[in-house]
Amino acid sequence: MSFHKNHWLLFSVIFFGYIALSWIAAIGPAIWVQDHTRALPGSAPMTPVERRGLQVYIAEGCIACHTQQVRPLKMDAVWGRPSAPGDYAHLKPLDIWQPYAPAVLGSERTGPDLTSIGTRQPSETWQYLHLYNPRAVSPDSVMPAFPWLFEVVANAPADAVVVPVPPAYAPSAGTVVASDKARALVAYLLSLKQVPLRASGANNAAAGTPVPPENATAGAEGATLYSNHCASCHQANGRGLAGVFPSLANNPVVVADDPAPHIATVLHGAQGRTIEGMTYPAAMPAFADQLTDAQIAAIVDHERSSWGNQAPKVTAKDVAAVRKGEAK
């Protein structure tokens, strides 16, 4: 009996040996993980429309460029707290053709991580505009446009989601309206939020929430913070998008001597404000839970001293005061 001469011996060892090794390296761990993963307390299963949105996300191959995993690394703190197995417990097989949980973790970050996109960019208007043509809101983006998730109609019905496309990207005639697929996809994207982990011991301290990325962005890196949190709507040049997202350059609130309304807007968001005769229906998110006082001060300072603005600077203490004042 020899591997060199007995083909049945050789092939059996190859075949069954590999099955045994696969149990150790894949099937065993997968079963263990499956049996020991629980959804996080406070998390909700996907709604039917979010599920349809996930199907669009998978069909369009978004995972080719977007990850949904935050690693326990300092460089990943900008995307949220480190991901836990329980974060993915609600991912279930989509249908008979895809009888596995979809692979949303991804392996490439050509575009940003989407783990908490629903927190970072909760504006539906922005999401629709960005899907219709990413260059409309992010000029340097290389993401594909998805115009087939929208319809161009002559007269939008009352219940339609109208997308305020800037003229440079708008069709020559008609109004851009989100299709069911786009609405489902945006519902899914906005549902992507991290549930706070309840630290139950010293080991979990690192995974506490919300992660204050203070260390990561200590100091007055207002420009970076602005770029990460504000520029997607207000644009790098501070001029916003006409009629959709207001300009910050020479904005009355931004250049006012009293910084309190400016700080309050960043802390608590805004919707439906009328600025210089133009009303802006798109909602601005609140950053009170996402950013520290020092970070908000850095952003506000950056906005008050850029694009021709010359307003008095603020400190973290000013932000703390507004935060407290509003809380009472």
Added chain:
Amino acid sequence: MAEPSPILSADRPLVVGKARVESVGERDTAWTRLIFVYLACATSWLIVGTLIGVYLSIKFTAPDVDHVPWLSFGRLRPVHTNTVFWGWTSLAMIALVLYVVPKTSQRRLYSFPLAWISLALINLAVVIGGLCLMGGINNGGQEYREYIWPVMAIFASGVVLTAYNLIRTIADRGVEEIYISNWYIMGGFLWTSVLVTIAYLPFYQQNGISETVIQGYYMHNAVGMWFTPIVLGLTYYFLPKLLNKPIYSYSLGVLAFWTQMVFYTMIGGHHFVFAPTPWWLQTVAIIFSVGMIVTLAAGTGNFLLTMKGSGRTIARSYSLPFILAGVIGYFLWSAQGTLEALRSLNLVWHFTNYTVAHSHLTMYGFVVFLIWGGIYGLLPRMTGREPSHLLAGVHFWFALLGYFIYTFALMVGGTLQGVSWILNAPFIESVRLMAPFWLWRAVGGAMMFLSHLIFAYNLWRMRPLRLERTMPVAQMGALA
């Protein structure tokens, strides 16, 4: 001004002359035809798959080049990867396997009809799979297993039928020993049959992270337990054959084989380093990734020591340079994979375009170059018809320089991406800084594609001629 040199001949050739092969056509014309049709199908998929690749690379520079749903990046990317994996590389490999296994077993292939059926099944899977992906029907975004299960079942049945065909051939071999090539080749077929089954059974991948565990195992093994062992097995035949001398050490080949099976199976977890998969699984994967150095050193050392002293033969051959480049690529680019698995380097390179460079370095710079070496080594000896020596050289250099440009651009750019994330620069910076590197990637990719067109022409030049097949000379005269 230019005086004729007294020592060099006046009419020097443009390039080094390559040795002609003895043009004794293979007598078994059914065999020749089978292998040629496999290669012709494979090469068609190479052209289609890499044309798509080039088109995708353009989209990084011009994202609005089209707004057609089935041509959008997210849908087309898996069409590129799956077409070159299952259409081109797999079929080309199987073509050579269908020669090497019967040859080293000293008997005829067990069943020709089975081989034709396998070819049809694999082609069918790639056609349907590609159309499904473009239509937005995929397997939940799992990389390299984007084909939904009914499509992959077609592909897998092609692989299993071929495996059966090969086992029957080897079982009835005319020699006592099973040549080392057949260890590797059968390893590839049996492992892949198991792998695809495990990857497509749903029971243990019903939530996010359990699926991720299987995905890491699958995406690594689909490359390293299919393409790697089979092209190594082919090289254990073609290298000694083309050099006309025995392999340096049979035992090193056996050592590399068993370590390949044990070490490689364990390392899939390194695709999800720092992910919420079990930490011990990641650590095991990293340790065995380092262990793969043993396999690499044994395999590469064996090939290089076999080539030692045969520099002139290699220089005068148009097939052996491909094999030399592939063997060196095997060592360098697989070792690169080990480095990427180390946590300290993984945190720089993971998620960046560096990994795209790595997958092209291994699949192209290693696997595909060895396949081309095998094709140029085999086909002229089977059909009695040679490619243009000059164009074979052009093919070699365009492919080599093209993939160097492609991958070095992405390795430099990918490293900068990782560094920019570590420095907490705004994310969009990592997109902006890639612009020149994406352009160079497209240039390198276009050169690779051009070399594939040349290769396709060379394959056409090496085609078997129909009339020579079955007809005795007397009857040919009657027809004229």
